[in-house]
Amino acid sequence: MTRAEFPGRRVLGMSIIGVGIDVAEIDRFAASLERTPGLAQRLFLESELLLPSGERRGVASLAVRFAAKEALAKALGAPAGLHWTDAEVYVEDSGQPRLRVKGTVAARAAELGVQSWHVSLSHDAGVASAVVIAEG
Amino acid sequence: MTRAEFPGRRVLGMSIIGVGIDVAEIDRFAASLERTPGLAQRLFLESELLLPSGERRGVASLAVRFAAKEALAKALGAPAGLHWTDAEVYVEDSGQPRLRVKGTVAARAAELGVQSWHVSLSHDAGVASAVVIAEG
């Protein structure tokens, strides 16, 4: 008997599928980005590289998005084959960061029964941190 | 059909409303407190500024409480208009930190359906960290 048989009560049946944390040094991340041509494009969607204003997003803000993607991958058990750009950190009008997944990441999430994502970001002290909870 | 119709089974229906993390440099926080008259009173309740012994709480311990308030705000989507002193970090007899909310913070929490708070604090390496989960 799966939870899918109780669609009307799904909200009553949430449980945690996984949690992920990532704490990354911003300077080290910045050095990687500089050293490796094409890395930013491999890690981020164009929508993540730009601010709502159209300017390039700063490195601390990118580092924290990378931490979120790492945390998301850990919450899914960090399987091989996930593409970084199949997870997106976007920002609601209210300013709240959210996760959106597709492709390889969405497939893994579906396999585990993930129904919603929770994410939080922080950067200070030269350190970018993120925590992700996958709920199913 | 809302969960409020199943009061006796509420514990069966918990789900995550939001998560928040904050990692803050203790030195930078200490400098802000020193530089800004009245900041401590704007951020903290008198009960938070004092140790159970009646002595002033040290700056690392305050920094971690500030991190908890930031994490709590993020778990609520970090809306405008929350007052810092409407969230309180208190310590149970067992030593466990807990969150208590009122006023602006309680109103936002009620709007989102938050029924319980989970918090954890850490400080080391000159860094104060907190994670908060809002459950509803």
Place this chain on the structure above:
Amino acid sequence: MTRAEFPGRRVLGMSIIGVGIDVAEIDRFAASLERTPGLAQRLFLESELLLPSGERRGVASLAVRFAAKEALAKALGAPAGLHWTDAEVYVEDSGQPRLRVKGTVAARAAELGVQSWHVSLSHDAGVASAVVIAEG
């Protein structure tokens, strides 16, 4: 009426018992290990001290395991009397870290109704971080 009466629907009734975070400076942890004979054996199981290859685990990897144990203890309210070696961080074939508890830690977890553990580890920037969620 306890959840135990609905064994077939237990997954529908999960809620969060506690969360824990720990962020620890790796150098400071390494210094403690060096300074204190027998500390490693008091903190870790033999299975944690060794890599799957049979080599000794490095200090960053031990520091992150210590952070996980601290986070686990916080998720249980950090009561007195828990033995460090009653919590074990093990790694699944997939590479995912997991928690296993016994003795003092299992007793406390049972008292609080914990049914599953979620853990995530991170180390970078000289800092070992872990987050744990106890779900019941």
